[in-house]
Amino acid sequence: MAKLGVLLLNLGSPASTAVPDVREYLKEFLLDERVIDSPPLVRNAIVRGLILPTRPPKTAAAYQRIWTPEGSPLVTVSEKQRDLVAAGRDIPIALAMRYGEPAIAKVIGKLIAQDVDRLFVMPLYPHYAMSSYETVVVRVMEEIAAQKPAMDVTLLQPFYQDEDYIEAMVANAKPYFDQGYDHILFSYHGIPERHLRKGDPSHAHCLARPDCCESCHPAHHTCYRHQCFATTRAIVAKAGIPAEKHSVSFQSRLGRDPWLKPYTDFVLEELPAKGVKKLLVMCPAFTTDCLETLEEISMEGKESFLKAGGQEFAQIPCLNASPPLIKFLNGRIDQWIAQ
Numbered sequence: 613m614a615k616l617g618v619l620l621l622n623l624g625s626p627a628s629t630a631v632p633d634v635r636e637y638l639k640e641f642l643l644d645e646r647v648i649d650s651p652p653l654v655r656n657a658i659v660r661g662l663i664l665p666t667r668p669p670k671t672a673a674a675y676q677r678i679w680t681p682e683g684s685p686l687v688t689v690s691e692k693q694r695d696l697v698a699a700g701r702d703i704p705i706a707l708a709m710r711y712g713e714p715a716i717a718k719v720i721g722k723l724i725a726q727d728v729d730r731l732f733v734m735p736l737y738p739h740y741a742m743s744s745y746e747t748v749v750v751r752v753m754e755e756i757a758a759q760k761p762a763m764d765v766t767l768l769q770p771f772y773q774d775e776d777y778i779e780a781m782v783a784n785a786k787p788y789f790d791q792g793y794d795h796i797l798f799s800y801h802g803i804p805e806r807h808l809r810k811g812d813p814s815h816a817h818c819l820a821r822p823d824c825c826e827s828c829h830p831a832h833h834t835c836y837r838h839q840c841f842a843t844t845r846a847i848v849a850k851a852g853i854p855a856e857k858h859s860v861s862f863q864s865r866l867g868r869d870p871w872l873k874p875y876t877d878f879v880l881e882e883l884p885a886k887g888v889k890k891l892l893v894m895c896p897a898f899t900t901d902c903l904e905t906l907e908e909i910s911m912e913g914k915e916s917f918l919k920a921g922g923q924e925f926a927q928i929p930c931l932n933a934s935p936p937l938i939k940f941l942n943g944r945i946d947q948w949i950a951q
């Protein structure tokens with residue numbers, strides 16, 4: 613009989629808000645070839661020469677604004693998700709982070725020490741990007757190849773239009789939708805446009821035309837932009853959000869290269885002039901609240917929207933450790949067990 617185990621994964625946070633810990637975290641994160649995808653010498657020069665000497669104090673200050681007595685929201689809420697999924701199950705449910713702790717190598721080592729030989733790997737990213745889903749899966753598979761190559765592994769695929777995930781998103785957001793709004797902004801983490809083109813197997817489809825993501829194409833299997841639009845369409849259809857009352861934007865860009873547009877920070881400043889006074893922001897790229905939702909959107913974004921003439925602003929919380937998310941994860945685990 614196979615011994616089953618489940619591994620939940622997310623991005624990870626610094627060990628603390630101290631500048632040296634933040635620098636260490638940014639070093640591991642940004643030296644990842646799937647995050648800054650320049651040739652190694654250039655990547656090293658950019659990260660070690662430009663980013664690490666200047667960015668850590670700014671990032672540390674941002675983390676200080678959201679840090680809780682228990683630690684980073686992303687990590688502590690992920691631990692709650694793990695504990696809730698584990699409750700009532702008699703198989704190991706583990707949690708690891710792509711960067712920082714709990715580290716993938718150690719967590720896989722512990723699962724192997726518990727004799728797990730059939731593993732369900734669950735990256736908690738709804739969408740495929742080489743800088744999120746792909747890098748964590750590649751890292752997990754490298755570690756399994758090194759520690760237990762015979763492991764029987766199943767991967768949870770990006771669940772951007774999974775009906776149960778969409779149902780969870782709508783259930784979680786309903787109290788906010790019911791309060792009324794002028795506009796809902798679906799703000800997704802951005803990626804460089806180059807990353808979309810790299811992931812396009814035809815090298816001719818992604819971003820070749822503005823509506824590339826609307827037509828049928830095999831590139832969409834790995835097209836982050838297409839998948840973000842598909843999530844938005846599905847939520848909008850299920851919740852009955854009018855076409856003229858929502859839009860999509862992309863946040864958190866880094867560096868000077870073009871990233872997916874429109875940029876959330878610009879959109880937040882423009883919306884009040886278009887008559888939007890009461891705004892809801894939803895961030896479906898994140899299953900769990902983190903620096904990018906709690907600080908960049910709920911603090912910085914709110915401030916710039918209000919400064920530009922907006923009157924009411926709310927960020928709809930991510931699914932976090934809510935019953936709808938736990939139900940969704942348990943549904944996928946039950947499906948895998950039954951296979």
Ligand SMILES: C=CC1=C(C)c2cc3[nH]c(cc4nc(cc5[nH]c(cc1n2)c(C)c5CCC(=O)O)C(CCC(=O)O)=C4C)c(C)c3C=C
Nearest residue numbers: 623624625647671686741743744801803866897902903904
């Ligand atoms: C939702 C998936 C994510 C994608 C895709 C993604 C791409 C991506 N990110 C950076 C650079 C940074 N991201 C940072 C924080 C951060 N990013 C994600 C998720 C995705 N990133 C999360 C969940 C978080 C928050 C982590 C937390 O501890 O709460 C940061 C750190 C903060 C900062 O200094 O701004 C950086 C840097 C790039 C370059 C990129 C794609 C190429």
Ligand SMILES: [Fe+2]
Nearest residue numbers: 623801864904
């Ligand atoms: Fe990021």
Ligand SMILES: [Fe+2]
Nearest residue numbers: 824825835838
């Ligand atoms: Fe596309």
